[in-house]
Amino acid sequence: MTNEERVGGKKLDIVKRAYDRFYDGGFHATGVDTVLADSGISKRTLYKHFPTKENLIEAVLHHYAAGVVQNLFAPVRAKGGDARAQIEAFFDLRAAMIDAQPARGCLGIKAAQEYAGRHAGIAAWGERAAREVESQFVRLCEEVGVAHPADLGRQINIVFQGTVVLAQALGDSSPFVQAKQAVATLLDAAGTSRQA
Amino acid sequence: MTNEERVGGKKLDIVKRAYDRFYDGGFHATGVDTVLADSGISKRTLYKHFPTKENLIEAVLHHYAAGVVQNLFAPVRAKGGDARAQIEAFFDLRAAMIDAQPARGCLGIKAAQEYAGRHAGIAAWGERAAREVESQFVRLCEEVGVAHPADLGRQINIVFQGTVVLAQALGDSSPFVQAKQAVATLLDAAGTSRQA
DNA sequence: GAGGCCGTAAACAGATCGGTTTACCCGGAT
DNA sequence: ATCCGGGTAAACCGATCTGTTTACGGCCTC
Numbered sequence: 001m002t003n004e005e006r007v008g009g010k011k012l013d014i015v016k017r018a019y020d021r022f023y024d025g026g027f028h029a030t031g032v033d034t035v036l037a038d039s040g041i042s043k044r045t046l047y048k049h050f051p052t053k054e055n056l057i058e059a060v061l062h063h064y065a066a067g068v069v070q071n072l073f074a075p076v077r078a079k080g081g082d083a084r085a086q087i088e089a090f091f092d093l094r095a096a097m098i099d100a101q102p103a104r105g106c107l108g109i110k111a112a113q114e115y116a117g118r119h120a121g122i123a124a125w126g127e128r129a130a131r132e133v134e135s136q137f138v139r140l141c142e143e144v145g146v147a148h149p150a151d152l153g154r155q156i157n158i159v160f161q162g163t164v165v166l167a168q169a170l171g172d173s174s175p176f177v178q179a180k181q182a183v184a185t186l187l188d189a190a191g192t193s194r195q196a
Numbered sequence: 197m198t199n200e201e202r203v204g205g206k207k208l209d210i211v212k213r214a215y216d217r218f219y220d221g222g223f224h225a226t227g228v229d230t231v232l233a234d235s236g237i238s239k240r241t242l243y244k245h246f247p248t249k250e251n252l253i254e255a256v257l258h259h260y261a262a263g264v265v266q267n268l269f270a271p272v273r274a275k276g277g278d279a280r281a282q283i284e285a286f287f288d289l290r291a292a293m294i295d296a297q298p299a300r301g302c303l304g305i306k307a308a309q310e311y312a313g314r315h316a317g318i319a320a321w322g323e324r325a326a327r328e329v330e331s332q333f334v335r336l337c338e339e340v341g342v343a344h345p346a347d348l349g350r351q352i353n354i355v356f357q358g359t360v361v362l363a364q365a366l367g368d369s370s371p372f373v374q375a376k377q378a379v380a381t382l383l384d385a386a387g388t389s390r391q392a
Numbered sequence: 393g394a395g396g397c398c399g400t401a402a403a404c405a406g407a408t409c410g411g412t413t414t415a416c417c418c419g420g421a422t
Numbered sequence: 423a424t425c426c427g428g429g430t431a432a433a434c435c436g437a438t439c440t441g442t443t444t445a446c447g448g449c450c451t452c
Binding site: 024025026028029105108109110112113114116117118126127129130131151154155157158159160161162163165166168169170171175178179181182185186188189 | 220221222224225301304305306308309310312313314322323325326327347350351353354355356357358359361362364365366367371374375377378381382384385
Binding site: 393394395396397398399400401402403404405406407408409410411412413414415416417418419420421422 | 423424425426427428429430431432433434435436437438439440441442443444445446447448449450451452
């Protein structure tokens with residue numbers, strides 16, 4: 001193990017821990033002591049890697065965008081099938097995940113909500129995450145072969161974001177069943193045929 | 197002016213001020229001193245009316261739910277027209293409002309995001325606000341006369357919530373154009389005829 | 393086995409938080 | 423004129439926040 005890897009490993013460990021704590025407790029409401037509690041990592045080490053809390057938050061959001069958001073569709077892509085089936089399976093998957101673990105919303109959006117007008121660098125991650133998801137929906141719509149994949153992809157992204165926020169606010173996965181219906185309707189209207 | 201009204205007036209003044217400050221700055225990030233700054237109201241008076249900050253926040257959310265959310269559809273209802281036109285006009289109206297003033301999202305949802313798992317009474321207002329808007333969409337769908345107004349109303353609410361959150365994260369009203377398209381498609385599929 | 397080095401634990405500093413208290417002022421009833 | 427209740431402004435309190443520093447401990451090299 002090289003020194004670089006060891007440092008990166010510890011840095012990554014901090015980021016993962018902070019990721020969970022911030023996700024569950026919010027950014028402002030969660031102090032750095034809470035992030036480090038029972039971790040065996042000292043504050044000094046944290047501040048060696050991340051000179052400010054905001055810096056840590058940005059690293060967490062980078063981790064979220066590059067790791068979680070980028071791989072959102074990996075499970076349904078792995079299962080294969082045509083693009084439309086993947087879109088619908090995606091909503092089923094998210095519903096199942098929420099049934100297993102309470103919804104926490106989108107971390108990027110939460111960051112944007114807390115830091116809009118206060119820290120532009122952090123707030124920007126909300127837009128980045130949203131656009132990343134949107135582009136993946138657009139790509140799938142292109143594969144489906146609809147007339148205007150950009151428009152449809154953005155519409156589906158709107159439905160997805162609304163579903164995520166409602167699933168969290170309502171505390172259950174029920175919005176996903178209406179969302180799947182709505183997405184199916186939108187895909188139908190775009191001229192695709194529904195498959196069994 | 198009765199004593200009750202005077203007290204209520206000052207109490208309402210505090211709530212309105214807190215409403216704006218919390219909306220712009222977030223709940224945890226905005227201190228009570230910030231709420232009172234340049235208001236000519238002392239902290240003592242605030243704590244006479246609201247024994248804790250959380251109590252104030254709940255009053256703000258009550259004000260939001262009873263005032264803002266309940267009247268969301270008042271402008272389009274006042275203009276009249278059939279129910280479908282009102283739904284579509286609603287999205288146009290929201291887009292125009294966001295063009296005039298940056299989107300701030302839904303205060304109830306923000307509260308739920310910040311206080312989920314931390315203060316149930318506050319977090320519950322997110323669900324309340326969401327269900328209130330949903331019920332208004334459902335009512336309009338009933339007026340439209342679709343087969344399953346409850347399902348369609350919930351679908352449209354999902355689209356609306358997603359649009360609100362994206363408009364804030366992206367910083368412009370562009371999501372509303374796709375949202376209006378999506379809603380029109382959903383209404384079309386539900387068997388209504390589009391009017392000019 | 394001695395000497396650095398990296399890290400933890402914990403004390404510490406300064407600012408800010410929610411919330412309380414004190415001191416003072418002003419308008420209205422007597 | 424006087425008293426009194428309700429209000430502001432501001433000092434104050436303990437807790438908590440971000441961030442720094444001190445003290446100590448184990449590991450690696452020589």
